[in-house]
Amino acid sequence: MSGAPKSELLVGSVIPPASRGAHLRDIGFRGLLIASLGASVLVLGTLIYTVLEDGLGHVSLDLLTRFPSFNPKIAGLESAFTGTLWLMAVCAAFIVPVGVATAIYLEEFADNTRWWNRLIEVNIQNLAAVPSIVYGILGLAFLVRGPISLGRVVLAGALTLGLLVLPVVIITGREAIRAVPPSIREGSMALGATQWQTIWRQVLPASIPGIATGVILALSRAIGETAPLILVGAATFVAFNPTGLDSGFTALPLQIFNWISQPQPEFKLLAAAGILVLLSMLLAMNAMAIWLRNKYERKW
Amino acid sequence: MQSLGSVAAQDRGASTPRIHTEAIFKIDTVGVAYNGNQAVRDITFDIFNQEITALIGPSGCGKSTLLRSLNRMNDLIPGASVSGTLLYHGEDLYADSVDAVQVRKRIGMVFQKPNPFPKSIYDNIAFGPKVLGMSGNMDDIVESALRRGALWDEVKDRLKTNAFGMSGGQQQRLCIARALATEPDVILMDEPCSALDPISTGRIEDLMMELKQDYSIVIVTHNMQQAARVSDKTAFFTVELDEDGSNRTGRVVEYDDTQKIFTNPSDERTEAYVSGKVG
Numbered sequence: 001m002s003g004a005p006k007s008e009l010l011v012g013s014v015i016p017p018a019s020r021g022a023h024l025r026d027i028g029f030r031g032l033l034i035a036s037l038g039a040s041v042l043v044l045g046t047l048i049y050t051v052l053e054d055g056l057g058h059v060s061l062d063l064l065t066r067f068p069s070f071n072p073k074i075a076g077l078e079s080a081f082t083g084t085l086w087l088m089a090v091c092a093a094f095i096v097p098v099g100v101a102t103a104i105y106l107e108e109f110a111d112n113t114r115w116w117n118r119l120i121e122v123n124i125q126n127l128a129a130v131p132s133i134v135y136g137i138l139g140l141a142f143l144v145r146g147p148i149s150l151g152r153v154v155l156a157g158a159l160t161l162g163l164l165v166l167p168v169v170i171i172t173g174r175e176a177i178r179a180v181p182p183s184i185r186e187g188s189m190a191l192g193a194t195q196w197q198t199i200w201r202q203v204l205p206a207s208i209p210g211i212a213t214g215v216i217l218a219l220s221r222a223i224g225e226t227a228p229l230i231l232v233g234a235a236t237f238v239a240f241n242p243t244g245l246d247s248g249f250t251a252l253p254l255q256i257f258n259w260i261s262q263p264q265p266e267f268k269l270l271a272a273a274g275i276l277v278l279l280s281m282l283l284a285m286n287a288m289a290i291w292l293r294n295k296y297e298r299k300w
Numbered sequence: 301m302q303s304l305g306s307v308a309a310q311d312r313g314a315s316t317p318r319i320h321t322e323a324i325f326k327i328d329t330v331g332v333a334y335n336g337n338q339a340v341r342d343i344t345f346d347i348f349n350q351e352i353t354a355l356i357g358p359s360g361c362g363k364s365t366l367l368r369s370l371n372r373m374n375d376l377i378p379g380a381s382v383s384g385t386l387l388y389h390g391e392d393l394y395a396d397s398v399d400a401v402q403v404r405k406r407i408g409m410v411f412q413k414p415n416p417f418p419k420s421i422y423d424n425i426a427f428g429p430k431v432l433g434m435s436g437n438m439d440d441i442v443e444s445a446l447r448r449g450a451l452w453d454e455v456k457d458r459l460k461t462n463a464f465g466m467s468g469g470q471q472q473r474l475c476i477a478r479a480l481a482t483e484p485d486v487i488l489m490d491e492p493c494s495a496l497d498p499i500s501t502g503r504i505e506d507l508m509m510e511l512k513q514d515y516s517i518v519i520v521t522h523n524m525q526q527a528a529r530v531s532d533k534t535a536f537f538t539v540e541l542d543e544d545g546s547n548r549t550g551r552v553v554e555y556d557d558t559q560k561i562f563t564n565p566s567d568e569r570t571e572a573y574v575s576g577k578v579g
Contacts, residue, residue: 185376193427
């Protein structure tokens with residue numbers, strides 16, 4: 001083609017150049033987005049940096065193997081750490097069966113043309129957004145005192161946290177179950193499997209990674225909750241490990257809260273170390289959730 | 301009937317003429333409606349033992365709907381209802397006392413898109429026998445099903461690998477083998493080759509020809525040549541519009557030996573469709 005001069009002549013006459021204003025708006029928006037991202041990362045970064053600076057020197061085995069004390073030199077958070085482990089274990093034992101069973105009912109059995117099933121759905125979604133202090137009040141009124149009267153024990157704390165995060169488990173569980181394609185159910189039913197066999201042997205195994213991810217995310221919300229535990233009466237100074245469901249207890253966020261409110265500056269450093277312990281547990285749980293999700297990610 | 305059937309069979313090289321002693325399904329004025337919309341109506345014909353029966357017709361004519369009523373898979377669709385009488389070995393499939401799960405144990409099904417379970421090849425086959433509580437050595441059951449599904453030689457060294465790693469054609473034969481493992485006596489196939497290439501399709505057609513020695517097969521297909529190649533009997537469906545044109549209902553125009561349907565149909569609509577003038 002002898003096109004070089006010709007194409008120069010055509011520039012801008014067929015495809016008009018971008019307007020200067022649109023270009024500037026583009027840059028402006030991008031800058032705005034980066035700035036908002038930067039702001040949140042900066043806050044988080046500062047937080048982690050301060051905590052690391054204060055606390056890193058105090059994270060040691062001693063911290064995990066000593067009980068609280070009025071003397072900051074020998075104070076540790078063993079009882080809070082084991083208390084948190086107890087809470088998480090009991091909470092998981094409660095939310096997994098109840099949450100998964102609810103999710104199965106709502107996805108596989110509930111006829112959502114019926115008003116009561118729709119009502120349940122809307123309520124579960126709303127419950128996920130109820131402030132945790134309200135669950136604390138519920139736990140205090142119904143589990144610690146009132147009709148069930150468990151007292152200020154591990155079981156009451158774990159059940160309160162369980163109620164708090166149950167909606168998360170149900171919602172993520174439903175999503176995981178819904179992601180199993182109908183063709184799997186049809187294939188199973190066509191072989192003469194009952195609906196229950198189909199759910200138990202095909203749908204549930206295929207949705208376990210999604211359900212597990214949901215459970216871990218729910219527990220990682222529960223692990224940091226402080227307000228409901230204060231209400232259900234977890235003590236802030238407990239010099240023993242929980243021995244059972246009916247044992248008194250404390251938990252990491254409460255111990256941190258307690259230390260921060262002490263006048264001696266040494267306790268502030270201990271609190272930072274406690275935050276690091278809590279953050280590492282959270283990080284480990286979230287990492288496990290991500291790992292599970294990626295490992296079992298399926299392309300149907 | 302009998303003589304025509306045997307002529308058709310000999311054309312495809314079968315050594316002995318077939319004798320039809322029994323209609324395995326007696327379909328009598330059957331209709332299926334979804335939420336009151338009639339999808340098919342007035343279907344009446346018999347499906348015979350150890351034959352391949354093809355259901356052909358344009359899209360939306362209710363072939364799959366009828367097929368799915370034969371093993372009560374329509375029960376799984378909310379709002380579906382079946383009218384008329386559907387006898388299986390003389391027993392009313394839709395009688396109150398009949399459990400749909402028991403029906404599906406006897407009448408297997410293969411779907412349009414291969415739908416292996418997200419499990420190993422072995423577990424895909426073993427699932428049916430396990431949930432049905434079949435006795436016997438599971439390894440033997442799996443091997444026998446895979447052999448009947450013409451898949452054994454290709455997969456015997458990787459039984460424990462995930463079924464999703466197989467080709468589409470292999471997956472579909474796995475689904476057929478999976479259906480065979482539960483020892484059904486009828487296999488319903490809903491366009492089993494529509495997602496497959498011609499070579500895989502050919503293998504599945506060969507497999508069907510072998511399987512009809514022991515099983516009855518009902519196949520829905522859009523592929524006219526496929527119906528002509530493999531089936532003994534063919535039912536041609538068509539779609540009728542309501543007076544107001546809002547509802548499409550499928551009906552059977554003609555049901556006869558495949559050879560007759562394709563060479564000398566009685567109805568001009570059948571002729572127009574099988575000769576490719578419409579469709």
